[in-house]
Amino acid sequence: MEGLINFGILFLTMAGIYGILSLGLNVQWGFTGMLNVGIAAFFAVGAYSSAIVTSVGDLPHWGGIGAPMIIGFAAAMIVSGIMAFFVGLITLNLRSDYLAIASIGIAEIIRLVLKNEEWMTGGVNGFTGISGKFNNIFDGGHALLYMIMVMVVLGIAYFLCERAYKSPWGRVQRAIRENEIAARAMGKNSLSFRLQSFVLGSAIMGLGGAVYTHFTGFISPEAFDPLLATFLIWVMLIAGGSGNNKGAILGAFIIWGVWSGTEFITSSILPADMATQGAYLRVLFIGILLQAILLTRPQGLLPENAPQPDKD
Amino acid sequence: MEILQLVLYGTILGSILALGAVGVSLTFGILRFANFSHGDLMTIGAYVVFVVFTVMKLPLWLAIIVSLAVTAALTAIIDKLIYRNFRNSDPVILLISSFGMALILRSLIQLIWGPSTQVYEKGIQLAIKFGGGLRIKPDQIIILVGTVLLIIALHLFLRKTKMGKAMRAVADNAELARLTGINTEKVILCTWLMGGALAAAAGIFLGLDTRVFPEMGWNILLPVFAAAILGGIGNPYGAIAGGLVIGISQELSTQFIDPSYKPAVAFAIMVVILIVRPTGIFAGRSS
Amino acid sequence: MSDVLLTIENVTGGYGEADILFDLNMKVHDGEVVVIVGPNGAGKSTAMKSVFGLLKIRGGTITYDGHDITHDTSDAIVRRGICYVPQTNNVFPTLTVHENLEMGAFVRKDDISDSLDRIYEFFPPLKEKRKLPAGTLSGGQRQMVAMGKALMLDPKLLLLDEPTAGLSPKYMDQIFSIVKQINELGIGILMVEQNAKQALGLADRGYVLASGKNRYEDTGANLLANREVAEMFLGG
Incomplete structure (x- = not known):
């Protein structure tokens, strides 16, 4: 029984974190049609930023400032947002393919930095000393408490995204998405709107990274590989329904369920020495699932339901 | 002299990048999307040679031909099964789909061949020394000669054959091509076959130069894209020059920075191009 | 008169949801020059594109040389001899x-x-x-x-969409004389033209369209002489 509860808490926490990331992507892709395939970069930068600000002790890498978690969250959003500002400035006026390529480039370079700059990030050994308050997360009620906090953060993020979507600002974003060429012809004004959306989405992804950091209490470059930190989130948003904030969250919960469910299945069917093959099978399955969704239900489970502009 | 040696290594890497970038540019020219599974097609090509040459012990030239054919066929099958269904969708959907395809291919590679690193031939090849202390390995000569031959063949195909001209016509203006009666489906099939074969060649040469492992293609995708953008994405000739520029810059950069940051050099060049001249330095099509 | 090459019969359709053409009727006979004129937005080019499978046709039929080509693809139409x-x-x-x-x-x-x-x-x-x-x-x-x-x-029918648009008067004359020469090879021509006077002067017959509907239909010479047409579409 206790195992089941722990599993449930773990599941909801991770699904909630992915829900935040999926909301961030929805702002960029769902609202404005910007193709960010380097989610991992903003996710990782958020995670490490928060870790650096909040970690305690004498560390072999950056950190040890010991700020409260809330400061870590803010730092994550700011640093990810600033990074997004520069990536966006360069690519957002070009065809969407260029943003896709540039964003994957950023993600790869961030991964190289995380791996190689031990003095800053701890390198492949990972970043230690994160967050005193929620250490030993499975002792006592901390895990439950953290899960509740994740849900609260997710709820706030959802509320803000929903407000943004329904606002005149959101309407402009949709107009940009529907007609990229006309939007580009609008010039500077359109660039500024796109930048705002890109920065907001990336800041939310950074927040997701921070929430992730304090949940695991340890981060290393491996956690931000393109599969787990970019691809899975795309599948979540497309499955749930691009452009729909509820869909983004629903997709995160369902796909995280599928992802952890397949782990359960492969580990119970396959013998222990085939565990690595099991992991590949799961990736294969998720890849095929994405193609199936794109082919049969590209609008997702909860299709976008854009509010009609007031008739006046 | 060290600099000249690095330029030579850069030319070898640049040849590999050029072959990859030409494939990306061809598919972009016709289908208007950046194919994110191109790197993993390269990996497939490299593994097919591993099977035919290293495991089955058949001659290398035969292994290369088999690999080009198998990868080209696989690419055409992927189009038939998946991409063809998105012909009337926004090309962005194709990009997302190709991103998924990259992971499908990589997980299949890992399932079939496992995660470990392979080499085509054990043992160290003796480098051939020539004028001024420059060194080159026999495999690297194969890479250079192979690249030149493939690019000449591609050039002749695009300039002299009806299908090659039709490919350029579709890249110029797909709608007009249809109105002219050009069978665009046939052109697309042909583009995929060529893109697949070129990806395989790039992967094989990368395997010859270094090692064969499941992430090899994905890891080199960024410099390949950078080369394609540098040359003006959609312009195969520019992609060749782009590949050489990126390859040589990456090798020369090892004089100043940690070699593990080579992809960052490609990225930096790409960012500069995107700021200064997004259509590429070799007058590619407009964005 | 010679055989009918192309028939557009009661065609209604457009590019997307909204229709642009309404109950349109047109004919081109073997070896004939037919010109479509009309004000901007009358659906002239659209009428021509309907022949070439570039439109969603919601009603009516298009026949060429006795074959129904209403829903054929562009390359099938090219193969039949329309360019x-x-x-x-x-x-x-x-x-x-x-x-x-x-x-x-x-x-x-x-x-x-x-x-x-x-x-x-x-x-x-x-x-x-x-x-x-x-x-x-x-x-x-x-x-x-x-x-x-x-x-x-070697088509039997050539569709020309405003061949003189944007050209200098010198080139315009040249293009019109080329059109005439092409027609003399026995090729039927269906042409949309802004330069209505010159085009109708060349045409065997002409159609005047307005708001996607047939308005007038007559020989080129008669249309040129028609005062109403002249006032409405030919700028006096």
């Missing part, structure tokens, strides 16, 4: 003039060298420029490439 020259972007800019002409014959499987020779005879300026990319040519010469490309298939 279409769009108003803009009607050549492949990075292909040479020669390659453009070769592409015009894409659906042919036989030897095309005779046709190439004939096109160069027909358009002498193109012969000199055959090795240049078509995108580097002047507007008038590009129009020649576009027409030459269409003629490579």
